[in-house]
Amino acid sequence: MTVNRSEAEEKRYLEEVVSKLHQSLQNLESKISSTRDEIIESKRYVWTNTAELDPVERAANRMEISLTIDHGEKAVLKLNRIQKLIAAPYFGRVDFVADEQTEAETYYIGVHPFTMEGSQKNVIYDWRSPVASMFYDYQTGKARYSSPQGVVEGEIGLKRQYRIKQSIMEYMIESSMNINDDVLQKELSLTSDEKMKNIVATIQKEQNVIIRDEHSHEMIIQGVAGSGKTSVALHRVAFLLYRYKETLTSQNILIISPNKVFSDYISNVLPELGEENIAEISFDDIAAGELAGLCHGQTFYQQVSELGTSTDVCLIERIEYKASVDFIYELDHFIEYIQENYFQPVDIVLDEVKIDQAEIWNAYRVSGNLPIKLRLEKTALKITGNTKDIHGDKLTAKTATKIRTLIKKMFKTQNLLLLYTDFYNYIGKPEWFKLKKTKTLEFADVFPMVYLKIRLEGSKSYEAVKHLLVDEMQDYTPIQYAVLSRLFKCKKTILGDSNQSVNPYSSSSLQVIRKVFPSAHTVELLRSYRSTMEIIDFAQKINRNSKLIPLERSGPSPKIFRAEEADSELNQINALIRGFLESEHRTLGIVCKTQDQAERMYHELCGGYKDFFLLDYSSDKFHEGIIVTSAPMAKGLEFDRVLIPFTDASNYKTEMDRSLLYIACTRAMHVLTITYFGEVSPLLPPGYEEV
Numbered sequence: 001m002t003v004n005r006s007e008a009e010e011k012r013y014l015e016e017v018v019s020k021l022h023q024s025l026q027n028l029e030s031k032i033s034s035t036r037d038e039i040i041e042s043k044r045y046v047w048t049n050t051a052e053l054d055p056v057e058r059a060a061n062r063m064e065i066s067l068t069i070d071h072g073e074k075a076v077l078k079l080n081r082i083q084k085l086i087a088a089p090y091f092g093r094v095d096f097v098a099d100e101q102t103e104a105e106t107y108y109i110g111v112h113p114f115t116m117e118g119s120q121k122n123v124i125y126d127w128r129s130p131v132a133s134m135f136y137d138y139q140t141g142k143a144r145y146s147s148p149q150g151v152v153e154g155e156i157g158l159k160r161q162y163r164i165k166q167s168i169m170e171y172m173i174e175s176s177m178n179i180n181d182d183v184l185q186k187e188l189s190l191t192s193d194e195k196m197k198n199i200v201a202t203i204q205k206e207q208n209v210i211i212r213d214e215h216s217h218e219m220i221i222q223g224v225a226g227s228g229k230t231s232v233a234l235h236r237v238a239f240l241l242y243r244y245k246e247t248l249t250s251q252n253i254l255i256i257s258p259n260k261v262f263s264d265y266i267s268n269v270l271p272e273l274g275e276e277n278i279a280e281i282s283f284d285d286i287a288a289g290e291l292a293g294l295c296h297g298q299t300f301y302q303q304v305s306e307l308g309t310s311t312d313v314c315l316i317e318r319i320e321y322k323a324s325v326d327f328i329y330e331l332d333h334f335i336e337y338i339q340e341n342y343f344q345p346v347d348i349v350l351d352e353v354k355i356d357q358a359e360i361w362n363a364y365r366v367s368g369n370l371p372i373k374l375r376l377e378k379t380a381l382k383i384t385g386n387t388k389d390i391h392g393d394k395l396t397a398k399t400a401t402k403i404r405t406l407i408k409k410m411f412k413t414q415n416l417l418l419l420y421t422d423f424y425n426y427i428g429k430p431e432w433f434k435l436k437k438t439k440t441l442e443f444a445d446v447f448p449m450v451y452l453k454i455r456l457e458g459s460k461s462y463e464a465v466k467h468l469l470v471d472e473m474q475d476y477t478p479i480q481y482a483v484l485s486r487l488f489k490c491k492k493t494i495l496g497d498s499n500q501s502v503n504p505y506s507s508s509s510l511q512v513i514r515k516v517f518p519s520a521h522t523v524e525l526l527r528s529y530r531s532t533m534e535i536i537d538f539a540q541k542i543n544r545n546s547k548l549i550p551l552e553r554s555g556p557s558p559k560i561f562r563a564e565e566a567d568s569e570l571n572q573i574n575a576l577i578r579g580f581l582e583s584e585h586r587t588l589g590i591v592c593k594t595q596d597q598a599e600r601m602y603h604e605l606c607g608g609y610k611d612f613f614l615l616d617y618s619s620d621k622f623h624e625g626i627i628v629t630s631a632p633m634a635k636g637l638e639f640d641r642v643l644i645p646f647t648d649a650s651n652y653k654t655e656m657d658r659s660l661l662y663i664a665c666t667r668a669m670h671v672l673t674i675t676y677f678g679e680v681s682p683l684l685p686p687g688y689e690e691v
């Protein structure tokens, strides 16, 4: 029998669920309050009876207090979830009858699960539960899901989606009406939030496959702009934390993110899903940690800024070479070469001890494929362990230390900078290694150096990390991935879009990344959710990706405004800002090509507006309001409206500029406007000029 068939019945049922939730909330509140009293009382007891209690009793009391605190904290967590559920208890429903059963079960699906105290029956199922997967994977008709007991086959008789706000049902949609698109359209037409939000109510089938994948050791997600890569990766984390709750905690998951603003922007998603946030680190942080005390390096963004203005072909040549897969092979060859040729043993004659160079060489040869320093260590230990002095006695500690030092010195040099310089001599291209200043590397040399260091010394391990997320994969070179593989042996989810590189000279295509991770499972996301069809269409004319499928959501056509004079471009921008302030939209991104241009723009407009912010490489917060920034910084973010200034032919002309322009355009959800003075950039499509 189908329960709650009509809308009126659904509304009544919702009231019933909300009332149960309130009841549960009250119970929890009184439980928390009595737990608090209990803790205070226990502490007072220990405090006032300290003198009489023996150490065992004191320890037992402390243990009891800590257990009670633990229970209290769990109750507070549950209380927070119940409070959220009261506002929106569930968003979906499936009625499913398993093949061997006669009656359909009704499953209401929400962000968190809910069971009344003392009852076995779930009132609300967690969106990550096995049965909830059918909500994302099937319409009505034949369906199946995998449970820990095996695959369950059957039929979905009814499927519904709801939008509930402040405990009130705003709408409910039946599955027969192409629900996904309808509900999605409604969700996507809303104005942006200050932070990225969860998408549990509208996860799409192809996204669900990625979220629930349990088997891939490495998963690569190539997705077009706005296809939900970042959202999906975060939901995947939430799913894995649920699925492997016994062995995986948020402390075991690390995300390599492009910058702090991006980390702040995504920081709401996991807490919204009831999970703790995960730690983040940038590639620059990893390099700084590995090279601490040895040398400094230019950062990725400093390199991008330099390339924004430099046309130094030698610099570009150096960057391109070091961003190739062949470069890793050559560096590996060099490391093999020095292993064989830089170790030059000689006879040791010292303190009544004589060791033949052949013996040392043998010990070195059988010391295996270890990082060079460890190999030398092992060789030295082996020799000192096996050697006797001329009287047949074991070596004294002092002599053994001297011999170990001598053996380690038989390796030509362990100075990293010297070794790295030697590499370029070895390949016959000494001119390809240039320091920016004393002990400061160009960014293109930072990760080769880290790689060399790991091969020389071994690596500081990140063993606590059991799952690594890498966002914006296109901006990382093969050597960076080679470093990752050595530092992180854990499972990885790697995501990005090859069309959104902020540095085309060192970007990695999907094919290249697959060469580095040949056994990775690769998936593509082709549907774009962020921008209206008009904005997607415009962006596609700048950087075509024939595979991209826009979601059918319409809005105003992008506009290009030409300023009559240099000064009037600023007037035009002020008028567009006023238009934004009068609209219902909450975020406007003024996205310049470079950080210098963004700073200039910020200072020219500053003072005129409140909620006006500059996002630069040192920023760490994403704000609502008017945000002036550069395309490299805006990567990964989104705004209701985007305004791209200075799009004249001299500012946007190279392939790198094309990529930056594409990134800037695809940050817009609803409105895109472009301004310029002089000659329009040839990268912009014709037919959008406002007259």
Ligand SMILES: Nc1ncnc2c1ncn2[C@@H]1O[C@H](COP(=O)(O)OP(=O)(O)OP(=O)(O)O)[C@@H](O)[C@H]1O
Pocket (backbone or CB within 6 Å): 184, 187, 188, 197, 199, 202, 203, 204, 207, 223, 224, 225, 226, 227, 228, 229, 230, 231, 232, 496, 497, 500, 529, 530, 635, 636, 637, 638, 666
């Ligand atoms: N299934 C979905 N339901 C609702 N919104 C979605 C869905 N998938 C993606 N979105 C929305 O689309 C927008 C883009 O998502 P996200 O930033 O995760 O995409 P991305 O592929 O990482 O983008 P980019 O590479 O362009 O930075 C976000 O507003 C996100 O909430």
